[in-house]
Amino acid sequence: MKQVGRVLSDAPTIVVLLCLVCPGIAFGQTKHPLRVCSDPENMPFSNQKLEGFENRIASLIAKELGTTVSYIWWGQRRGFIRNTMNATLQEGRCDVVIGVPQGYDLVSTTPPYYRSTYVFVYPKGKGLTLKSLDDPVLKKLKIGVHLLGDDYTNPPPVHELSKRGVVDNVVGFSTFYSDENPPSTIIDAVASGTINLAIVWGPIAGYYAARQRVPLELVPVPSAQGDLPFAFNISIGIKKGDEALKARVETVRRQRSAEITAILKEYGVPLMDEGRTRAK
């Protein structure tokens, strides 16, 4: 067992060395398209009509690299990386995933290009103000959250709500999107009053809150001592072992960071400074 593990972990190094001596096939020089794995129906991140901010960022990166984007569409479910970046068949593979948490270890991640947070979403000016998960009013409100899996796989604020005994009044929203259940459902429910508030990942909240007729308040959920983090750095994910591509993408990210940030702002993504807990 031990020996097998060692041989496997050496494999990426060997690949890199081989590619150093064969630069003719390295990425970009033969103008391969930038192969991006993306969810076909997951606004505001991406969709097949290329309306999401990740689609825009993918185009920006490809343009800077002097190539175009070719998409591999796959739902961002369990097995997303396994079935795309690490797919059995070469035709199914991609090189890049535009948004993953920094340090996500199924891929190699660039330094982050934004930091966002889970936020409270509730109607503005209706008497509700929330600053923390410890507010006793949370036990009395109907709270919407996204469902992401079963045992211990939930958005971090949901874990912390259950630690505080806020359980009975929490309502789950599916992330299986279709015409009957568009990604906006959870924010629509706040606007219509079906639920009193939602706790939602920033980019989703920001985009859909801006599209409601009712003004909505977005407040970052602060993480108390002993809580899980609620704010995350988001990076570009590159196929493990492709250091050459990673370096080129990272250069674009660094040089075009102002344009990338402008795209994120256009989509209403709540942005935070590194290490800060308040949204700008």
Add this chain to the structure above:
Amino acid sequence: MPNKNQSATRYSAVSEINTDNVKNLKVAWSFSTGVLRGHEGEPLVVSNTMYVHTPFPNIVYALDLTKEGAPVKWKYVPKQDSAVIPIACCDTVNRGVTYANGKIFFNQLDTNTVALDAETGKELWKVKQGDYKQGQTVTSAPMVIKDKVISGISGGEFGVRGFVTANDINTGKQIWRMYSTGPEAEVGFPGSVETWKGEEWKRGGGTTWGWYSYDPELDLFYYGTGNPGSWNPDQRPGDNKYSMTIFARNPDTGKAAWAYQKTPHDAWDYDGINENVLVDVNVNGQMRKVLVNFDRNGFSYMLDRKTGELLQANPFVHVNWAKGVDLKTGKPIEDPEKRTSATKNTKDICPSAMGGKNQQPVSYSPRTGFFYVPTNNLCMDYEGVEVKYQAGQPYVGAIVVSKPGPGGNRGEFIAWDPSAGKKVWGIKEPLSAWGGALATAGDVVFYGTMEGWLKAVHAKTGDVLWKFKTPSGIIGNPMTYVGPDGKQYIAVLSGVGGWSGIGVAADMSLEDPTAGLGAIGAFKDLANFSNQGGVLTVFSLP
């Protein structure tokens, strides 16, 4: 039907191949299914035709056994959207077809139940049971009882509320549907709603992807329900009925006669869908009509199949999450140290989430009175939380690492004496025994291994009498039939995959031990033994 009979004993009364001559067994012919992913289940032989199914895209072949080399009589290729593949949790498996009244019935991954003309392969009807866009899939084989075909549903990980459905075998019309969780009118049994907080039973899980069995005398059919859905255990206080439950239902009305929950308030993913085998055995000097279930949680349960009374619950593998089961209350006596939590690391829980036994069905020989049980010897660690990513958002999940149990072997094929409630003999396997068992009147028991060996063992002693290395790992079930020439044949599908083999089937990164829900940690070296590829191999005596 798969599992040979309605009692699901997987015992064949054919005895041409016996303990003396099995050593001469040779390949008679073989057939590639043309599909790479994991091949569970088994082929079916009905009047000189063999029906072979595949994982997604769920092709069905009819092979003509009257002709040399068994040529293809017809082939049915369903049209399914490939978007269904990411929804299947644990490889795109299918567990086979069933036959009744000149028709072949099977379930597609996209939840369609299909009836084909057994002679021509013509599609007679097709009924959609759920919506894969909402996380629902089907991997199990249906069962025909009288004029109804009974089907289940998969997708417990996504909060799918489990149900069973009866459709008319001639028209496909739905006769009834009963849920695992919810109000009495929808479950066909009282007592579910009060074991959930609020309306969480609506996402209650309790999916129904295992095997079914039926007692015509009592007119009851039996099946198990899976883990409770969606929320972590802290968020679904209560017993979460009727997840992790054995149901006995009337096939005409769907109403339940009784329900027994094996693992209340599950915190380990001991998905309780394993098959219930119906046998008559001596219990304390008295012959009883019982049901025997080897559960994922490591206990072998014996219940009176008329009343649901719990008669016995003994561990059949190394178990430490519970010290035993209280036969009066039916509840496990838990070790609180082994109950998982989002906030603490829980080490060395046995068995692992993959179970003391998974989907691979057991066999029972009335000649020896023993059960033959392919088991897993796996334990697991639940290590706090790590950042993951789904539907565009970072979230946290437990790191579940499966690892070999005591002794280091990952599986064992055992003979189990139900009267005594203990193991008689065992054959240690380096990998899990993930394929089903077949017992025959020749006192030979067959099973496959994940390396690809098909083994024939002596039913009484466990001595290995013969083995053959098939082209890929076996997670399917051996079966036997008498051919048109009057000879006995043994057939098995190889094609590694499923949950344990998902690292090979889906070519996952082997560097991540938590990938595939912890399956990679336990089966890192599988690729050294076996590669993908669906092949049917058929054996006979020369």
